[in-house]
Amino acid sequence: MNTIKEKIKNFFSKIKTFVSDNKKIVILISSVIVVILLLLIFLLIALSKNNKPETARGRVKPTIQTNNSDTITVNKKVNPNDLWLLDEPIQLPPIQFSREQRQIWKPAEVDYWYEAPSEEAMKILREKNKKIINDLLEEAP
Numbered sequence: 001m002n003t004i005k006e007k008i009k010n011f012f013s014k015i016k017t018f019v020s021d022n023k024k025i026v027i028l029i030s031s032v033i034v035v036i037l038l039l040l041i042f043l044l045i046a047l048s049k050n051n052k053p054e055t056a057r058g059r060v061k062p063t064i065q066t067n068n069s070d071t072i073t074v075n076k077k078v079n080p081n082d083l084w085l086l087d088e089p090i091q092l093p094p095i096q097f098s099r100e101q102r103q104i105w106k107p108a109e110v111d112y113w114y115e116a117p118s119e120e121a122m123k124i125l126r127e128k129n130k131k132i133i134n135d136l137l138e139e140a141p
Contacts, residue, residue: 019026105113117125
């Protein structure tokens with residue numbers, strides 16, 4: 001046990017004598033090591049900032065809620081060149097009719113498909129339209 005203590009004391013005494021004899025070299029080596037460590041720290045900070053995905057609101061990661069309890073964090077950047085806009089106006093898909101279309105309807109078809117509005121319904125519609133027109137005319141300068 002004493003030999004280990006003595007070896008440790010002997011080691012530290014050698015370091016002490018080396019530092020006291022070579023102060024300039026020790027200061028130079030320690031300053032170079034400190035500068036290298038600082039550069040490494042700055043480099044790590046710069047790389048960590050570049051790797052974080054940024055959203056429109058800053059550094060907030062968007063989350064998607066599913067099933068009221070599961071939360072998915074989205075860490076994916078979207079390339080704006082992959083986005084595309086639809087042509088205007090948006091074209092509707094072709095419509096497939098369930099029956100053959102005719103230009104002229106037979107009177108039986110007209111009676112079946114067309115229901116003429118009653119006089120009561122037309123009167124209510126005229127009153128509502130008159131009210132809308134009067135409101136617009138009252139607000140006009």
